[in-house]
Amino acid sequence: MEKPTWQPNRRSGVPLHAQITEYIRDKIFGGEWPVGTRLPSQRELARSFGVNRSTVVAAMDELTAAGMIEGDRGGGTRVVNLTWGALAAAPPPDWSAYVNAGIHRPNLPAVQEINRSEFAPGILRLGTGELSPELLPHSGMSRLLARMAVSMPELGYGEPNGDLALREAVADRLRRIGIAASPASILIVSGALQALQLISVGLLPRGSSILLERPSYLYSVPVFQSAEMKLQGVPMDEEGLRSELVVPYAKQYGGALLYTIPTFHNPTGTVMSEERRARLLEACRNAGLPILEDDVYRDLWLDEPPPAPLKARDASGSVLYVGSLSKTLSPGLRIGWVTGPQPVIERLADIKMQSDYGSSAFSQWIAAEWLGSGMYDEHMNELRDALRIRRQAALKALDKHFRGLAEWSVPGGGFYIWLKLKQAAAPRRLFDAALKQGILINPGHLYDREAGDRIRLSYSYAPLAELEPGIARLAEIVASL
Ligand SMILES: Cc1ncc(COP(=O)(O)O)c(C=O)c1O
Incomplete structure (x- = not known):
């Protein structure tokens, strides 16, 4: 589930935990979070609501007591809605069964996590296969849009x-x-x-x-x-x-x-x-x-x-x-x-x-x-210059911080450096440890189940000034696992 962007109002006279209870109750009764929906963890909720974990726990206790949520076997929390009003009415459709029945496969869990985390504030995206906002041709686009009028x-x-x-x-x-x-x-x-x-x-x-x-x-x-x-x-x-x-x-x-x-x-x-x-x-x-x-x-x-x-x-x-x-x-x-x-x-x-x-x-x-x-051709000439600078910055940072930790080769173009770690941690552990420190990487196993010792680094997305410090931090994380 996408983490909520809503936050309780600290200036309101209503206690924070009561505002959170109210918010979740509205989501459940409004049908946005139907029965079976798995809620984010208490830690994640506390982070996205901007409150202490104990505040979230207080809200969860109230919702549990009211029969709206309950803990599941996997250690998470699910919407159940066993309130008297709900029990008296006809049961709502079991949307989670529908969701599981759909023909299209879901993304891999790590890909879902990447897709969600990309827009979290303060995240440094060292694996994203996309041009950085600073490389997108905003002024050319504005000129064209004026012409479109x-x-x-x-x-x-x-x-x-x-x-x-x-x-x-x-x-x-x-x-x-x-x-x-x-x-x-x-x-x-x-x-x-x-x-x-x-x-x-x-x-x-x-x-x-x-x-x-x-x-x-x-x-x-x-x-x-x-x-x-x-x-x-x-x-x-x-x-x-x-x-x-x-x-x-x-x-x-x-x-x-x-x-x-x-x-x-x-x-x-x-x-x-x-x-x-x-x-x-x-x-x-x-x-x-x-x-x-x-x-x-x-x-x-x-x-x-x-x-x-x-x-x-x-x-x-x-x-x-x-x-x-x-x-x-x-x-x-x-x-x-x-x-x-x-x-x-x-x-x-x-x-x-x-x-x-x-x-x-x-x-x-x-x-x-x-x-x-x-x-387009003019833009590509400028873009190549900017990407050359970024590639060099990333390679310099790798030379400085990843010698002894990994091997890589110099790409002749594109966005990616395919790092081979000398000592591989479990890919999920590395991904989680990096994310905890605000660094989003694309672990190798997304592209080959057996490439758990690889990371797809990208020099195209993170702000240029943050490539070196980001790679330095990543090296520390890799070395610590
Ligand atoms: C090899 C390859 N093909 C296709 C795509 C998707 O591109 P588009 O945004 O044009 O759908 C990507 C994006 O990462 C890609 O790497």
């Missing part, structure tokens, strides 16, 4: 494949990296993640196996698993996914598709070499596997432009290619794209129409302006 985008529902001007701008960018795609074979999506979701429900039979790098971002979002698919991780080396294993893995597990992030891989930062790309295409051809290439980090190169995408070498239409503006311009716009054979794009567009009738017209208009006007 005079040339308004269409306000109605749009075309199934997305705004034509945006698809033309995307086609132009794809051409520059060697991909020939006409606007008719491009679908605008609400972020790359939606492309993965559409593909998982629109193209693949249930029970299919997806081959992918291990570790991978895809392990941290249960999109394919929710569509009843299995992920079969293929080991990587410094050149990327080990292509020689594709045919044997495909033989052993079957396989409907190979998902790969060949360029500035999440979480390892690896760039697949030219030779490996050629071999991977050949291996997939031999195994009869189509490829889903997730290329959302391509534009974030810091040393040299990366090799051409797999899609640029795909003469047979076997590669579906996904891109996004989330990592470079604004994740809040929720704009990405997918390109591939036209019948596939039409199928995905048809499902997208059934799920959201198209991405926001405003976001699409803004994205088309950024890409089509040259503003």
Whole structure:
């Protein structure tokens, strides 16, 4: 459950514990916290209400005595509502049973915790895969929004494949990296993640196996698993996914598709070499596997432009290619794209129409302006400079504080440093210990169950001035466990 943002009023004449009792009672009677809801721990409640734990305990005692909550076997507290009024009325629906019955899998508990903690005040986010607010192009966006006031985008529902001007701008960018795609074979999506979701429900039979790098971002979002698919991780080396294993893995597990992030891989930062790309295409051809290439980090190169995408070498239409503006311009716009054979794009567009009738017209208009006007390229030049400075700051801090504690390699772009700890603590203990000290990290096991000795560090999000002190504090925590 999200921690409450409400706090009792210290200037009111009503005692704090009575205000808290009242607040929780309103939540239960108003139906926002139905029977079965698990409350945050007393310590967490005390922190979010800004009161002593004893004040929360007093409120909980009153609510327990009134039959509204009770302790459960796991040591937590649940809403029960055994009040006389409730017992006399027809029982309310058991929403927790509904919640557990839903088809979509929940996020991993650590991912839920990360999602909740990201917006807690005073948290230093050392693992977030996103641009820092100080790197987002606020002034360019303001200029565009002023322009939008005079040339308004269409306000109605749009075309199934997305705004034509945006698809033309995307086609132009794809051409520059060697991909020939006409606007008719491009679908605008609400972020790359939606492309993965559409593909998982629109193209693949249930029970299919997806081959992918291990570790991978895809392990941290249960999109394919929710569509009843299995992920079969293929080991990587410094050149990327080990292509020689594709045919044997495909033989052993079957396989409907190979998902790969060949360029500035999440979480390892690896760039697949030219030779490996050629071999991977050949291996997939031999195994009869189509490829889903997730290329959302391509534009974030810091040393040299990366090799051409797999899609640029795909003469047979076997590669579906996904891109996004989330990592470079604004994740809040929720704009990405997918390109591939036209019948596939039409199928995905048809499902997208059934799920959201198209991405926001405003976001699409803004994205088309950024890409089509040259503003995006200017922004990327500035962004790369800023990310180089951040990468250097993070590496310097690692050299100073993590020598002897961990190993890492220097990423050529993207956001991540994939730290390998020399002595691994239990991943959950490390995560909790860091969070207790206000540092949010992405532990390695989110991306590979066996990578408990890894941390995905990111140099893109935390304020530049806090990278070094944050890494120093993290090193102390690692050393203390
Ligand atoms: C490899 C990869 N693909 C897709 C996404 C999701 O991107 P979007 O915000 O465009 O949905 C992410 C975000 O972390 C990512 O790392």
